[in-house]
Amino acid sequence: MSHLNGNGRAQAFPEPLRSVHFLGICGSGMKPLAQALLAHGLSVSGSDPDECKAAALREVGATVYTRHSPANVGTPDAVVYSSAIAPDNPELVAAAAAHIPVFHRSELLAWFLGRYESAVVAGTHGKTTTSAMLALLTERAGLDPWAFIGGHVPQFGGNFRQGGTRLAVAEADESDGSFLRLPRHHAIVTNVEPEHLNYWGSEAAMERGYDQFVDGVPAQGSLVVCLDDPGAHRLLERRPRAHTGYGVEAPEAEFRATEVRLAGLEASFGLVRRGETLGRVRLGVPGMQNVMNALGAFAMADRLGADVAELLGALADFQGVDRRFTRRTATDGYLVIDDYAHHPTEIRATVSAARLLAEERGGRLIAVFQPHRYTRTAACFAAFGPALAQADMVLLTEIHAAGEPPIEGITGEQLAIEIRRAHHSAVPFLSTLESVRNFLTGAAKEDDTVLLLGAGSITKLAALLSVAAEEPVPVDGGSVR
Numbered sequence: 001m002s003h004l005n006g007n008g009r010a011q012a013f014p015e016p017l018r019s020v021h022f023l024g025i026c027g028s029g030m031k032p033l034a035q036a037l038l039a040h041g042l043s044v045s046g047s048d049p050d051e052c053k054a055a056a057l058r059e060v061g062a063t064v065y066t067r068h069s070p071a072n073v074g075t076p077d078a079v080v081y082s083s084a085i086a087p088d089n090p091e092l093v094a095a096a097a098a099h100i101p102v103f104h105r106s107e108l109l110a111w112f113l114g115r116y117e118s119a120v121v122a123g124t125h126g127k128t129t130t131s132a133m134l135a136l137l138t139e140r141a142g143l144d145p146w147a148f149i150g151g152h153v154p155q156f157g158g159n160f161r162q163g164g165t166r167l168a169v170a171e172a173d174e175s176d177g178s179f180l181r182l183p184r185h186h187a188i189v190t191n192v193e194p195e196h197l198n199y200w201g202s203e204a205a206m207e208r209g210y211d212q213f214v215d216g217v218p219a220q221g222s223l224v225v226c227l228d229d230p231g232a233h234r235l236l237e238r239r240p241r242a243h244t245g246y247g248v249e250a251p252e253a254e255f256r257a258t259e260v261r262l263a264g265l266e267a268s269f270g271l272v273r274r275g276e277t278l279g280r281v282r283l284g285v286p287g288m289q290n291v292m293n294a295l296g297a298f299a300m301a302d303r304l305g306a307d308v309a310e311l312l313g314a315l316a317d318f319q320g321v322d323r324r325f326t327r328r329t330a331t332d333g334y335l336v337i338d339d340y341a342h343h344p345t346e347i348r349a350t351v352s353a354a355r356l357l358a359e360e361r362g363g364r365l366i367a368v369f370q371p372h373r374y375t376r377t378a379a380c381f382a383a384f385g386p387a388l389a390q391a392d393m394v395l396l397t398e399i400h401a402a403g404e405p406p407i408e409g410i411t412g413e414q415l416a417i418e419i420r421r422a423h424h425s426a427v428p429f430l431s432t433l434e435s436v437r438n439f440l441t442g443a444a445k446e447d448d449t450v451l452l453l454g455a456g457s458i459t460k461l462a463a464l465l466s467v468a469a470e471e472p473v474p475v476d477g478g479s480v481r
Helices: 031-039 051-059 090-097 105-113 127-140 203-215 230-238 288-303 344-361 374-379 381-387 412-422 433-443 457-465
Strands: 002-004 010-012 019-023 043-047 063-065 078-081 102-104 117-122 146-153 158-161 167-171 186-189 222-226 244-247 255-262 267-273 276-283 326-329 335-339 365-369 393-396 449-453
Touching: 019 031, 019 090, 031 043, 031 051, 031 105, 031 146, 031 158, 051 063, 078 090, 078 105, 090 102, 102 105, 105 167, 117 127, 127 146, 127 167, 127 186, 127 288, 186 203, 186 288, 203 230, 222 230, 222 288, 244 288, 255 276, 255 288, 267 288, 276 288, 288 344, 326 457, 335 344, 335 457, 344 365, 344 381, 344 449, 365 433, 365 457, 374 381, 381 412, 393 412, 393 433, 433 457, 449 457
Parallel strands: 019 043, 019 078, 043 063, 078 102, 117 167, 117 186, 146 167, 186 222, 222 244, 244 255, 335 449, 365 393, 365 449
Antiparallel strands: 002 010, 146 158, 255 267, 267 276, 326 335
16 A cells, blocks of 8 residues: 655555554544554554553553654654644654655555455445454354444444454545545445545535545445435446345345334344345344345355355344444433434434334433534535434434634524424534533433434533532533524
């Protein structure tokens, strides 16, 4: 893999690669790469203020600093940074001054995957869960894969699995175009919807990115595509080629789910492979979206040589990836579901699954939504109301900017007004997480289900709700309307 340095010249990872320094080593995309290099006997160092995760990396042999300083860099063969690292980071500046090759995280993942038979998962939604399911299926089939997942998987004790064979499973991130850097012997495309247009600029440019992604899968490799998704279907029309389709509705799909049964915390379906019913699959996670995720994982596991007929119960104990319908309990006794959903399609699917759970529990479904990014909120402004419609009550917090500048007229309060007009007679706007906790302390009952939605800081509310306060937390200017 190559990287363009300041002089415009392409530079490759040094060979042999013996030592790497990471900026932001505890990040969800960085930590598994550090662990993989340690497993291969390389010297690893890095900086990150997260003391808890730093301690875990030190236990497996990494040198980790909790403050960024030029002195931390040393003389490694390469320095790796993530998209969260600012251009003026002192260690990044020091590495450039010392002429140490500097690479983006995705380039190191590409370097690693290039040495293995890679099966990567791309798509607007579901790629984290689908890649986790694929890693578990191939593990239980005895294929012993390496795995790089975008979230914490309880069965792996993190988002990395150390493998023992030539197979590597990885999530492919389209948000910054970096999925095009990854070697992909095999690939799943879960769906294609307009998203991350702050990076791509237009839906047409994003689609061209997916076209390039599919073009990068070799003819002797396997392409697995969800045929129920219109965007993925259009992708195949633009790039007709051999593939394995999966879905519930598409009659031409080689892998299909029939007799789907959804419950509050689980799901099951009949798995049909090329017209043959193999039996029922049991999932330890709810929702139609997870039925689709599992279908994609089963289809790829089959292509990789797993005997999927022997794996029908392999995902029954799968409790999902952290922040994907993660169950927590509030001090007041009501159930809290913490979920990463932030795009209307994801929100609709998660709310639908939570609706079943709330009905089973006999209480209300209260959705707390923190919009993520001004650009996404503006692009999807009218779609959030319909996506949240099945909730009994919706609470809105201020937009999590994720580093973006504000857009005039695009605020959490304005979105609350839009959703209130469209679907809910009362949509309180509470600008801070503390004000949301104060509201729920008086409003939520023990049999209620509170659903936290968003990709930003909303997850911190789960911890706030599980700690009893001696006195109310100040609202800090939040408004309730």
